[in-house]
Amino acid sequence: MSFASFEHLQTSKETLDTKGPLALIFVEDEVEINSTLRHHIALGFKQVVAFMPKGFKMHYELEEDILRVDMENTTGQAMIDMVNKVAQAVPGAWIYYCFNAEYLMYPFCESRTVGELLSFHNEERRRGMLSYVVDLYASDLATHKDAVSIENALIDKTGYYALGRNDPDNHNHPKERQLNFYGGLRWRFEEHVPKDKRKIDRISIFKATPGVSLRDDFTLTDEEFNTFACEWHNNITAAVCSFRTAKALKTNPGSTFDIPSFKWHNSVPFEWHSRQLLELGLMEPGQWF
Numbered sequence: 153m154s155f156a157s158f159e160h161l162q163t164s165k166e167t168l169d170t171k172g173p174l175a176l177i178f179v180e181d182e183v184e185i186n187s188t189l190r191h192h193i194a195l196g197f198k199q200v201v202a203f204m205p206k207g208f209k210m211h212y213e214l215e216e217d218i219l220r221v222d223m224e225n226t227t228g229q230a231m232i233d234m235v236n237k238v239a240q241a242v243p244g245a246w247i248y249y250c251f252n253a254e255y256l257m258y259p260f261c262e263s264r265t266v267g268e269l270l271s272f273h274n275e276e277r278r279r280g281m282l283s284y285v286v287d288l289y290a291s292d293l294a295t296h297k298d299a300v301s302i303e304n305a306l307i308d309k310t311g312y313y314a315l316g317r318n319d320p321d322n323h324n325h326p327k328e329r330q331l332n333f334y335g336g337l338r339w340r341f342e343e344h345v346p347k348d349k350r351k352i353d354r355i356s357i358f359k360a361t362p363g364v365s366l367r368d369d370f371t372l373t374d375e376e377f378n379t380f381a382c383e384w385h386n387n388i389t390a391a392v393c394s395f396r397t398a399k400a401l402k403t404n405p406g407s408t409f410d411i412p413s414f415k416w417h418n419s420v421p422f423e424w425h426s427r428q429l430l431e432l433g434l435m436e437p438g439q440w441f
Contacts (some may be wrong), residue, residue, distance in 0.1 A: 153166050153213070153216075153219050154215075154220045154221075154222070155219065155220065155221045155222065156222050157221065157222060158203075158223075158234065158237060158238070159225075160221075161201075161219060161416055162241060164398060166219065166241075168199065168201075168219075168241055168242050168245075168346075169198045169199045169242070169245070170242045170243075170244070170245055170389045171196060171198065171244075172197075172198055172199075172242060172245030172246045172247065172270075173245065173246035173247070173248060173266055173267060173270050173272045173357075174197060174198065174199050174200075174201060174238070174242065174245060174246070174247050174248070174294070175192040175195075175197040175199070175200045175201065175248045175250075175256075176201050176203065176234070176238060176247065176248065176249040176250075177189060177192065177200060177201065177202045177203065177204075177249075177250060177251070177252060178203050178223075178226040178227070178231050178234075178249065178250070178251050178252070178397075179202060179203065179204035179205070179208055179226055179251070180226055180227055180251055180252060181252065181269070181399075182208055182209070183252060183253050183298060183300050183395070183399060184252055184253040184300060184302065184395070185202075185204070185208065185209075185210050186210060186211045186214065187253075187255075187302060188209060188250075188253060188254065188255065189202060189214050189218055189251045189379060190214070191219075191255045191256070192248075192250075192255075192256065193214075193217050193218075195256060195261065195265065195266045196265030196266045196267050197248070197266055197267075198267070199219060200217065200218050200219070200362070201218070201219045201220075201221060201238070202218050202219070202220045202221070203223040203226050203231075203234060204220065204221075204222070204223060204226065205222070205223070205224050205226070206222045206224070207326040212417050213320060217277060226250070227251075227319075228249075228265070228368075229368060231249075232287055232366055232367070232368050235247070235249050235366045236365045236366055238360075239360035239361075239364075239365070239366070240359075240360070240362075242360050243257075243360050243361065244359065244360060244361075245359070245360050245363055246270045246274075246357060246358070246359050246360075247358060247359075247360055248266070248357045249356060249366075249390055250312055250356060250394075251394075251396055253300055253394065253395040253396060253399060254285075254392050254393065254394040254395070255392070255393045255394070256283075256356070256390060256391075256392055256393075256397055257390065257391045257392075257393055257426050257429060257435070258388065258390040258391070258426065258435065258438075259388060259390075259426055259430060259437040259440055260426060260437075260440070261426050262425065262426060263414075264391065269388065269440070270357070272388070272440055273301070273387070273388055274281055274359070274441070276387060276438075277382065278374070278382060278384065278387055279340065279358060279359040279361060279377055280355045280357070280358040280359070280372060280376070280377030280378065280379075281354060281355065281356070281357040281358070281387075281388060281389065281390055282353060282354075282378075282379075282380045282389045282390075283353070283354050283355070283356040283357065283389060283390040283391060283392050284312075284333055284352055284353060284354075284389065284390075284391050284392070284434055284435065285336075285352045285353070285354055285391075285392045285394050285396075285397075285399060286336065286391045286392065286393050286394065286434050287307070287328065287336035287337040287338070287352075287394060287395075287397050288305045288306070288307055288393050288394060288395050288398065288422055289305065289306055289308070289337065289395065289398035289414040290304055290305065290414075291304045291305075291306050291415060291419075292304065292423075293402060293411075293412065293414070297402065298395075298399050298402055298403055299395065299398035299399050299401070299402040299414065300395045300399055300420075301396070304421075305395075305421070305422040305424075306414070306415065306419045306420065306421060306422060307393075307419070307420060307421075307422040307428075307432075308335065308336050308337075308340075308416075308418055308419060308420075309419070309420045309432055310418045310432075311335050311339060311340065311417050312333065312334070312335030312336070312339075312352075312433070312434070313333075313334055313335060314331040314332065315331065315332050315334070316331060316332075317330040317331055317332050327375065327378075328379070329379035329380055329381055329382075329383075330375070330378050330379055330380070331353075331380065332349055332351050332353065333351060333352050333353040334351060334352060336352055336397065337397045337398055337401060337414060338350045338351075338352060338397055340414075340416070341401060341407070341411065342407050344401060344404070344407040344410070345397075345420055346411075347359055348369070351369070353370070354370035354390055354392065355370060355371055355372055355377055355389055356370070356390070357390065358372055358377055361374070364377065381438075385438065385439060386436055386438045386439075387436070387438040387439075388435075388436060388437060388439075388440045389426065389433055389435045389436040389438075391429050391434050391435045393422070393429075394396075398414060411435050
């Protein structure tokens with residue numbers, strides 16, 4: 153189903169599922185649109201909504217499973233505003249957001265749906281889920297000039313770290329149960345990445361709540377949503393496996409000629425399985441068994 157705008161979707165018979173979970177996919181370019189949409193459909197989201205420019209194409213087989221909304225600018229503040237607009241329309245529903253060429257994975261996602269995951273997380277009285285944006289990149293940049301290859305993707309097996317997140321409203325004391333996470337290509341090629349864009353943590357899944365909105369650093373205005381664990385024990389975290397940084401570094405004229413390859417001694421093939429991410433410590437099962 154296609155809609156000329158989000159307002160058109162809201163006034164149509166094909167309304168948003170107010171119970172969710174909803175996946176909002178923001179399509180920035182024409183790279184891996186179909187694989188991104190198929191991946192999130194397979195996870196079991198009740199609805200997958202693709203916000204994308206009118207000229208971009210998706211496979212015809214996906215048209216029945218996707219709510220497509222025309223949106224010319226799908227990055228920056230426009231994207232943040234749209235997430236918040238959707239959240240206002242479906243209070244109480246779980247919302248996930250990402251860009252094209254990004255793939256959500258969570259512990260045991262091969263056998264458990266995202267609905268089961270979020271039902272459990274809800275029972276834990278959690279309303280936000282921390283995710284790490286884990287960089288993927290093609291093994292051969294001569295063949296894959298945009299650094300994107302599903303079949304030959306690599307991942308960094310080490311080089312991730314966390315620092316305390318200081319609270320400017322509390323004399324810069326560290327915020328409780330919050331950390332800034334770094335690593336991957338944004339760390340290895342930090343000279344090409346603005347300082348305020350180097351974090352790899354996102355609250356990419358949250359429960360739409362009146363009065364709570366997404367900020368431009370991918371955190372929520374209610375600080376409890378931004379914590380990695382509750383006060384009693386660790387909670388589930390997820391991973392958003394993403395070609396987005398690699399793609400940007402190789403298509404940006406200011407960095408592409410400085411990067412002949414993303415491979416280094418800690419590169420390993422990406423297995424497209426949650427077990428690998430768990431073993432590398434890139435997500436946490438918490439009490440989720």
